[in-house]
Amino acid sequence: MSSLTFTLKEVTRQRIDCSPLTPNKLADKSLADIAKIQLVTGNLSERADALFIITEGDSQSIKFKGSNSKLDFIGHNMTKGKISVDGDVGAYFGIFMEGGLLSVKGNSFIYTGCEMKGGQIKVNGDAGDFIGGARPGRRNGMTGGTVIVTGNAGARAGDHMRRGMILIEGNTGDYCGSRMISGTIAVQGDCGRHLGYAMKRGTILLNQMPTRGITANFNDCGTHTLGYLALLFTSFKKLDTTFSRVDNFSRVRRYAGDLAGIGMGEILVKI
Amino acid sequence: MIINGVTIDETFAEAFPMKATRLIITAHNAKWAMISAQAFTGFATSVIACGCEAGVERQLKGNETPDGRPGVSILIFAMGGKGLAKQVETRSGQCVLTSPTSALFSGLDSEKDIPLGQNLRYFGDGFQISKVIDGKRYWRIPVMDGEFLTQEKTGVTAAVGGGNFLVLAESQSQALAACEAAIEEMQKIPNVIMPFPGGVVRSGSKVGSKYKALNASTNDAFCPTLKGQTSNDLPAEVESIMEIVIDGLTKEDIDKAMKVGIEAVCKLGSKEGVRRISAGNYGGKLGPFHFHLQEIMS
Structure with missing residues (x-):
């Protein structure tokens, strides 16, 4: 059965809250029911079929076509199934997600994977600031699941992240891993300024030494062979990412920090 | 006949019903994995006085172990889940944690589980690091030869x-x-x-x-x-x-x-x-x- 498809009729002036359009929320709904769903756009509420051309299909496999960066909250609270998006997506892509597979062929805006608990998000492009982060004023970012970014990440990737994995195939912006509580961020490219700023625990795994170096708040713990990296790389093999093809390494230089705080985090740099 | x-x-x-688990011990080479396994399974001939019965099931090649190093699979049997948990914990702490280059993993998935590294982690005195990989929690405990890696729990089965x-x-x-x-x-x-x-x-x-x-x-x-x-x-x-x-x-x-x-x-x-x-x-x-x-x- 083909996918249930939402094709954006026209580029709207206002942002659209797409949070009701997930496999778990649309399960067992008829096409007519889906068409009647009210979507918030700007300060108005519109029927789904007023904004999208809806093509009947499997509600457990949803497609968005003609998407742009004004479609917010796609994959909101998603627990199962699959959503794939052609085009860019807006903010809060996969917020509160608990399961399933979310992918975009384009760029995602801020707060991708915000406070997600499980499942997998793949951004086939660049992702904005605060990947896997916590909403303003909240203390816990993502607590599970995996975010893969094939391009570059914005600033503060993994801000307040508590568990889970963020894999960035390109470069990251400033403050990567800021206020990180735990979890793993792996970066194949370069990192911006203030890497691991106020990081409490967790791991930032780097394929190369950042061109800006490691900040003074991290102390060099020397070179080591860490056995757990073999398990981590084995887990990458199951994922659709270039990380699955990275040659396994277990030799790293370990930096502990942020020593301005409890200093239990670590930056591991391949040697 | x-x-x-x-x-x-x-x-x-x-024969009688018991509770059992399988553990996988890996090390720098097969020799040290076996040394650790033999230490773990020592004084484990009979539940009459040893608290458990344990032995080496088989040697494992690198491609059969979680961390890709040579290993040994051992089975441990006890009369109940609590007794098994106690034996696994004390033996892991004294015989595997102490053994050079070793790592310790569960070799049995089941609905019921018992602690493996869950309490051993406190040996890290606050420097231990938790990692959840593929839904399983591991503990990295800093030790003098590097890091002792252990899975948090292991499954228990009727045996x-x-x-x-x-x-x-x-x-x-x-x-x-x-x-x-x-x-x-x-x-x-x-x-x-x-x-x-x-x-x-x-x-x-x-x-x-x-x-x-x-x-x-x-x-x-x-x-x-x-x-x-x-x-x-x-x-x-x-x-x-x-x-x-x-x-x-x-x-x-x-x-x-x-x-x-x-x-x-x-x-x-x-x-x-x-x-x-x-x-x-x-x-x-x-x-x-x-x-x-x-x-x-x-």
């Missing part, structure tokens, strides 16, 4: 302990040779261990004792030196009897191990001094699992 001159008694071995058979031979050396041949074949069967030294026990026991403090004592019915003193039907020419005890994850696993073991003994046959195969049968007092020798060999 007679196979190659060896009489298979019309009797059965009695069977105390499968056995007795080899009655004309001499001690012939009984030993027959048992060695049996163990060599039985070690190829997965999901079983033979927990006694070298897999063989020369002091089989019966339930109870004339001494109130003891709940097990020598199996006098199978002590050749007591032929004239106690009621037994040992042939005059039998001078030595040895027992092989088998613990397995299922009754079928023990069936298979007993079959290949008895076959190996019978292959030596009466010309090598093996006269009879019997089994520890305690009249149903010991446990609900019965392994009928002739059925297994038919």
